[in-house]
Amino acid sequence: MLRVGVIGTGMIGQDHIRRMTSVLAGVTVTAVADVNVDTAAAVGSSVGARVHESGESLILDPSVDAVVVCSWGPTHEQYVLASIAAGKPVFCEKPLATTAEACLRIVEAETAHGRRLVQVGYMRRYDTSYRALKAVLDTGQLGAPLMMHCAHRNPSVPGFYEKEMAITDTAVHEIDMVRWMFGEEITAVRVLTPRRSGNGGDLQDPLLLLFEMADGVLVDVETSVNIRYGYDIRGEIVGENGTAALGSLSPVRVRLGGQAADPVPVDWRERFLGAYDVEFQEWIDALRLDGRPVGPSAWDGYAAAVVSDAGVAALRTGERVEVALAEKPKLYDVEVPA
Incomplete structure (x- = not known):
């Protein structure tokens, strides 16, 4: 079972949590975090997930195997880089980061790590x-x-x-x-x-x-x-x-x-409800198979x-x-x- 932590519990984050807890197979949501602590607490309690005060804390949680980033765009870079530093696969909703320079920093960090960890949410x-x-x-x-x-x-x-x-x-x-x-x-x-x-x-x-x-x-x-x-x-x-x-x-x-x-x-x-379901199921299956994503990469985000x-x-x-x-x-x- 893949244990996932979700950073960002707004509309898209809640939808992905619903997807992973009631639609898809082979996954469980073990942790959540959001700048709005009350929202995170409400969402976390509804699915039995631990609530973290920061995205970085969630990433370091030993009960989290992989991270989903659904937070405000300008925060994506810091959470993706923190996930790479922790050696954990990370699914990042678009954009990968808000500037090309920030995206390139993520590419360079992942390249230095030597193994693909990042997938970007291009569901088309x-x-x-x-x-x-x-x-x-x-x-x-x-x-x-x-x-x-x-x-x-x-x-x-x-x-x-x-x-x-x-x-x-x-x-x-x-x-x-x-x-x-x-x-x-x-x-x-x-x-x-x-x-x-x-x-x-x-x-x-x-x-x-x-x-x-x-x-x-x-x-x-x-x-x-x-x-x-x-x-x-x-x-x-x-x-x-x-x-x-x-x-x-x-x-x-x-x-x-x-x-x-x-x-x-x-x-x-x-329009794309089914695409999101397939996207996440294939991400989950790939990580359970050998721990690396095969969908849109950090290079694609860059x-x-x-x-x-x-x-x-x-x-x-x-x-x-x-x-x-x-x-x-x-x-x-x-x-x-x-």
């Missing part, structure tokens, strides 16, 4: 539809991939959402997904600003991002974060011989009153941060911005893709 890789799309691509039946069209649409976003977040918080999922989908790095980014939606107030929304992949594939990503009708994720690959796209938004099609409709998910939790920074620069300048990555350590050369 575990979604049934995305996996089916990649399976079609990998057969070669489409021929060489040429382009991919993506859309990431939200009904609304909170008031603190800023235009850069359309890249760093929203499109970052597509950034990781296309690197995994094509097995290539993104080498340059452009950002176009269409006519502004009246639903977003002063926010520049939508945006159109254009990624250049190392093999010449072009990927466009539309981010529309105040589109009102629902949470809508789309993706289509254009190959030499044909195309392949993500399936329907809903497993059910309703015909009623002279209309046919596919219900649209209301938010990311509804690369996503560098591409995001390039996207923000492209948004601000209107220019094409090249992506400059550090040399990839050999530790990450052989990875088992999710």
Whole structure:
């Protein structure tokens, strides 16, 4: 049984605790910590977990085999580095850290340790539809991939959402997904600003991002974060011989009153609920097998941060911005893709 400690008992932390205590197999939650001690105490008591006053204390708890970090983004670096120092596997919700420099420090620490310990929470890789799309691509039946069209649409976003977040918080999922989908790095980014939606107030929304992949594939990503009708994720690959796209938004099609409709998910939790379950079960299984994760790595978290920074620069300048990555350590050369 894998004994897990969870740092951060807010919405996503509580959801992962629910997942590990009532849905998944081979895992138990033995410890929790949160800056809000009362919340941590309530969550901990509900699952019989020990409550720690700090994330560092939780990491050093001998009853914790592996750590899940769901705390505020700026704290991720310290908890991931502390987990590496303790030699404990750590699952970190995105972002791996809030700057590319901090992500690189994590990469360097893990490389010095000499064994993979870190997995980053990019759940698109575990979604049934995305996996089916990649399976079609990998057969070669489409021929060489040429382009991919993506859309990431939200009904609304909170008031603190800023235009850069359309890249760093929203499109970052597509950034990781296309690197995994094509097995290539993104080498340059452009950002176009269409006519502004009246639903977003002063926010520049939508945006159109254009990624250049190392093999010449072009990927466009539309981010529309105040589109009102629902949470809508789309993706289509254009190959030499044909195309392949993500399936329907809903497993059910309703015909009623002279209309046919596919219900649209209301938010990311509804759309990717199954992906989160698969993501965590595979993480648990990998750690129980040989103690190391095989999903999105610290390098993937670092690369996503560098591409995001390039996207923000492209948004601000209107220019094409090249992506400059550090040399990839050999530790990450052989990875088992999710």
